[in-house]
Amino acid sequence: MSDKWWKKRVFYQVYPMSFKDSDGDGTGDIRGITEKLTYLKELGIGALWLSPVYSSPMYDNGYDISNYKKVNPLFGDNNEIYTLLERAAELDIKIVMDMVLNHTSDEHEWFQKSRRRIEPYTDFYIWRKAGENGKLPNNWGNFFGGKSWTYDELRGEYYLHLFNEHQPDLNYRNEILISKIIEMLKFWLKKGVSGFRLDVINILWKQSLSDGKPRAALTGMEHYISVSGLHVLLKRFRSEVFKDCYTVGETVFVDTERAKDLTLESRAELDTVFSFEHMESDCFFVKWFMRPFSPTRFLNILAKWQRALPWNTLYFENHDQPRSVSRFIKKGFENEGAKALSILLLSLKGTPYIYQGQEIGMRNYPFSSIEEVKDVESRSIWEFSRKLHIPKFYMKKAIKKSSRANARSPMQWSGGEGGGFSASADTCFPVCPDHVEINVEAEEKNPDSVLNFYKKLIHIRNHSEVLKSGEIKIISVRKGVIYYIRDYCGERIAAAVNLSSRKRKIDFSIDNIISNYGKRKTENILQPYEAAIGRPE
Numbered sequence: 419m420s421d422k423w424w425k426k427r428v429f430y431q432v433y434p435m436s437f438k439d440s441d442g443d444g445t446g447d448i449r450g451i452t453e454k455l456t457y458l459k460e461l462g463i464g465a466l467w468l469s470p471v472y473s474s475p476m477y478d479n480g481y482d483i484s485n486y487k488k489v490n491p492l493f494g495d496n497n498e499i500y501t502l503l504e505r506a507a508e509l510d511i512k513i514v515m516d517m518v519l520n521h522t523s524d525e526h527e528w529f530q531k532s533r534r535r536i537e538p539y540t541d542f543y544i545w546r547k548a549g550e551n552g553k554l555p556n557n558w559g560n561f562f563g564g565k566s567w568t569y570d571e572l573r574g575e576y577y578l579h580l581f582n583e584h585q586p587d588l589n590y591r592n593e594i595l596i597s598k599i600i601e602m603l604k605f606w607l608k609k610g611v612s613g614f615r616l617d618v619i620n621i622l623w624k625q626s627l628s629d630g631k632p633r634a635a636l637t638g639m640e641h642y643i644s645v646s647g648l649h650v651l652l653k654r655f656r657s658e659v660f661k662d663c664y665t666v667g668e669t670v671f672v673d674t675e676r677a678k679d680l681t682l683e684s685r686a687e688l689d690t691v692f693s694f695e696h697m698e699s700d701c702f703f704v705k706w707f708m709r710p711f712s713p714t715r716f717l718n719i720l721a722k723w724q725r726a727l728p729w730n731t732l733y734f735e736n737h738d739q740p741r742s743v744s745r746f747i748k749k750g751f752e753n754e755g756a757k758a759l760s761i762l763l764l765s766l767k768g769t770p771y772i773y774q775g776q777e778i779g780m781r782n783y784p785f786s787s788i789e790e791v792k793d794v795e796s797r798s799i800w801e802f803s804r805k806l807h808i809p810k811f812y813m814k815k816a817i818k819k820s821s822r823a824n825a826r827s828p829m830q831w832s833g834g835e836g837g838g839f840s841a842s843a844d845t846c847f848p849v850c851p852d853h854v855e856i857n858v859e860a861e862e863k864n865p866d867s868v869l870n871f872y873k874k875l876i877h878i879r880n881h882s883e884v885l886k887s888g889e890i891k892i893i894s895v896r897k898g899v900i901y902y903i904r905d906y907c908g909e910r911i912a913a914a915v916n917l918s919s920r921k922r923k924i925d926f927s928i929d930n931i932i933s934n935y936g937k938r939k940t941e942n943i944l945q946p947y948e949a950a951i952g953r954p955e
């Protein structure tokens with residue numbers, strides 16, 4: 419059995435802008451995170467994933483880095499992050515930093531020099547002349563909707579950007595760039611970082627820049643998603659810098675086979691990936707084209723991934739996804755539903771990730787107009803949909819429901835002014851009005867709260883070898899109910915989760931070590947959203 423630390427710990431993602439503001443300027447900061455380490459420790463958290471804290475003009479809230487080694491003044495300074503690393507180490511909490519290697523900000527010194535053809539930066543980015551008859555260099559689309567090339571007057575060429583125009587893609591055919599990236603990663607490892615969450619890592623290598631097969635979205639993707647050159651590059655990173663640290667790659671459009679190609683230990687590329695298939699079960703190809711959530715479809719995808727990979731991550735929320743309670747649970751069942759999801763998250767096989775606020779059952783922000791939705795992706799998609807003449811009423815509804823901004827409203831620490839997030843009334847994102855009921859302070863006092871349920875469950879997991887390391891056998895997925903057994907050297911534990919809003923008959927029996935309904939009432943029935951971990955017969 420493996421003793422890798424990242425297989426044993428529960429992770430927690432912090433989105434620094436909206437976690438805790440310590441100095442009253444309305445934006446979360448590093449000192450705020452340090453202040454809350456004891457809260458996280460009490461929750462049972464063993465590792466943090468910190469979304470980007472580096473210098474950035476914040477077009478994409480830090481996923482547009484202008485200096486990899488310097489902390490964004492909005493969040494504090496380098497000494498503050500070193501202090502955070504020290505305090506976390508004292509509490510035995512590992513820190514995994516987000517690292518954006520596919521692109522930088524256009525304000526990064528490298529890009530500014532590349533535009534001016536100053537060596538050695540001239541080829542750090544992907545520059546091309548216009549195509550025939552003044553056309554763009556190719557027909558690729560970008561992840562936020564629209565084209566992926568922008569003309570730079572100064573250089574007189576186009577540069578590639580698979581995200582926003584302020585996020586130019588780096589050129590990994592340039593050796594000097596690679597050596598600078600490796601040197602920068604070593605810098606953070608030396609400071610005590612335990613690993614990296616690698617943003618869109620499977621699109622780093624562009625196999626060719628030829629036109630792509632036209633698609634509804636992301637034309638050109640076959641030229642850069644998990645292509646052969648990427649595997650070579652990742653093996654190199656592994657041997658030169660990621661030797662002893664943990665990596666979790668955010669990988670877009672991967673199926674189970676591609677995920678295995680990236681994570682099998684023998685291949686020495688990444689340790690784990692964040693895949694998207696289960697998070698896309700309620701949409702068609704892109705999230706703006708939604709279909710009703712089907713618990714059976716969702717659970718079947720999870721089951722498929724559990725069977726296919728020896729190990730991977732588990733997550734139902736992050737800073738790019740709407741809140742799971744608003745998305746997967748019927749109105750009126752939020753409390754049971756949030757707990758049912760927590761049982762699933764913490765009893766399947768893999769490394770579980772909790773996103774800030776998930777542990778108190780935070781919900782989507784009730785946007786009343788499209789102007790309120792402050793997010794570069796939502797804005798771009800809105801503009802793009804206008805050009806395509808997609809009906810306004812449809813897009814408004816789709817964006818409000820699935821925008822990333824839903825998960826970025828400030829963490830709700832208390833029921834008081836501003837949810838206890840900031841002393842300022844003018845916060846970076848508006849505080850969700852439901853903070854009056856849904857907040858840490860109130861939930862700590864309520865024995866039946868989602869927060870106390872998470873705490874209990876994480877505690878059980880942290881002390882159970884079978885939940886942490888056991889093999890899994892998915893026995894059945896039927897009518898929104900999943901039933902599985904974990905097994906560790908003969909010690910067995912079972913879990914059953916009804917993710918539907920209906921009562922369901924079951925043909926197995928499960929006692930309860932922990933259940934979201936307290937004591938189980940009826941032997942062969944699961945109540946709506948009832949979930950339990952117990953001993954199998």
Ligand code: TEU
Binds near residue numbers: 482
């Ligand atoms: O996200 C990558 C990505 O594929 C996103 O387009 C994602 O699918 C979408 O946001 C879901 O709505 C990563 C980061 O997590 C995201 O915050 C960044 O904006 C993006 O990369 C660019 O760095």
